[in-house]
Amino acid sequence: MLSRVANSIYWLNRYIERAENVARFIDANYHMTLDIPDSASHQWQPLINTTGDHELFQKLYGEANRENAIEFLVFDRNNPNSIYSCVRSARENARSVREYISSEMWEHLNTFYLMINTAAQEVSMDLPHQFFVDIMNASHTFSGTTDSTMNHGEGWHFGRLGRMLERADKTSRILDVKYFILLPSVDYIGSSYDNILWGALLRSASAFEMYRKRHGRIDPEKIVDFLMLDKHFPRAVHFCIVTAMISMNNITGSQRGTFANKAEQQLGKLLSEFNFASLEDIFEHGLHEYLDSTQTRINALGAAVQAEFFSPQIADTTTESRTLE
Numbered sequence: 001m002l003s004r005v006a007n008s009i010y011w012l013n014r015y016i017e018r019a020e021n022v023a024r025f026i027d028a029n030y031h032m033t034l035d036i037p038d039s040a041s042h043q044w045q046p047l048i049n050t051t052g053d054h055e056l057f058q059k060l061y062g063e064a065n066r067e068n069a070i071e072f073l074v075f076d077r078n079n080p081n082s083i084y085s086c087v088r089s090a091r092e093n094a095r096s097v098r099e100y101i102s103s104e105m106w107e108h109l110n111t112f113y114l115m116i117n118t119a120a121q122e123v124s125m126d127l128p129h130q131f132f133v134d135i136m137n138a139s140h141t142f143s144g145t146t147d148s149t150m151n152h153g154e155g156w157h158f159g160r161l162g163r164m165l166e167r168a169d170k171t172s173r174i175l176d177v178k179y180f181i182l183l184p185s186v187d188y189i190g191s192s193y194d195n196i197l198w199g200a201l202l203r204s205a206s207a208f209e210m211y212r213k214r215h216g217r218i219d220p221e222k223i224v225d226f227l228m229l230d231k232h233f234p235r236a237v238h239f240c241i242v243t244a245m246i247s248m249n250n251i252t253g254s255q256r257g258t259f260a261n262k263a264e265q266q267l268g269k270l271l272s273e274f275n276f277a278s279l280e281d282i283f284e285h286g287l288h289e290y291l292d293s294t295q296t297r298i299n300a301l302g303a304a305v306q307a308e309f310f311s312p313q314i315a316d317t318t319t320e321s322r323t324l325e
Contacts, residue, residue: 005100007310008093009155010162012101013146015090016112017163019083020139021170022073023132025051028177028204030128044069050176053081070128075120083135087116102149105142112138136206157247161305164247168240169298172291174205175227198223205235224287225279237294238274245271251309263304270297 029047045064048057053072056079061068076082080089091113094106115138119131143163150156178201195218202208202223210233215222230236248267252260259265282290 003310005097005155006158007306008097009100010158010305010310012090012093012097012162013159014162014166015086015093016109016139016142017166018081018170019086019090020136021167021174022051022081022083022086023135024170024174024204025177026070026073027129027132028174028201030132031200031204047177048072050173051081053079084116084120087113100155102145104145104149108138108142108145112142154251157250158309161244161247161251164240164244165298165302165305167235168237168244169295171205171227171235171237171240172294172298174201175224176288176291177201194220207233207235221279221283224282228282229274229277229279238277241267241271241274261304261308263301263308266297266301266304270301 025047029044044066045054048054048064048069051073057064057069057072060076060078061072072079072082074083077085079085087109091109094101094109098106115134146156146159150159178197198218198220199208202211205227207227211223211226214226214230226233227236229238231238231242233239245267248254248264249256252264254260254264257268259268285293
């Protein structure tokens with residue numbers, strides 16, 4: 001497969017997943033701020049910080065409030081990671097590889113883009129929660145359409161690799177939103193307010209029902225374990241890394257436990273760490289620090305994928321299979 005085609009399919013899927021997860025960030029914060037005291041309900045700057053785009057936001061808007069935070073994250077064309085920009089970029093990538101994707105995928109992307117474009121032209125947003133649910137559903141529909149109508153060959157595996165790396169990164173950031181939300185007092189920790197925040201976070205990851213079936217009552221440690229280390233929940237970081245590794249092996253042809261390039265080696269090391277990680281390890285390291293470290297490693301992995309597969313002239317092109325260290 002041409003690297004140009006693989007690159008477009010990979011980023012097409014990353015952009016759609018990113019748009020969905022930005023909607024999840026905002027929805028998580030929106031629900032958290034509805035149910036906690038007024039003194040703690042204006043925390044939009046921490047959300048901007050969590051996305052990593054705080055410097056651009058400061059330059060464009062200055063102080064964060066509900067209106068300009070949503071405008072920046074959803075509609076701003078100057079923000080390359082806004083929902084509008086992601087869907088537009090996904091559509092541009094799809095346009096360049098139309099002969100490799102199904103007509104159903106292309107038609108759904110156009111419908112998705114028109115929905116965002118129409119919303120961007122409206123003066124006010126009366127039902128932000130429903131709008132974000134619509135974005136999540138549109139992303140789910142695209143993933144289902146892709147799985148149902150595209151050959152599960154190399155191109156499909158590049159798309160799933162991109163989607164899983166993006167989802168792993170963003171699930172860790174959704175969990176980080178809770179870290180940045182400040183309660184009025186340490187006395188609120190473990191209170192009904194705190195439980196409301198954790199419940200809202202689970203709902204925003206579409207994890208509330210599955211978590212309750214698995215663990216029952218709200219318990220922060222079990223929530224962290226569920227979203228980070230669970231091997232069966234499809235939005236958990238561990239599940240995403242396992243699935244990304246399967247697609248990587250299908251692309252390179254490597255046997256399990258071996259690697260053919262640096263990207264596969266980095267992914268294998270990250271998977272190995274998660275295979276043997278425990279909740280005690282995470283809290284001993286510090287939850288925020290562990291999440292931040294995971295995000296840094298996923299970003300480095302994304303750069304390695306770019307170098308190995310999409311910029312082959314600067315990559316180490318050896319194809320000899322080696323055993324993971």
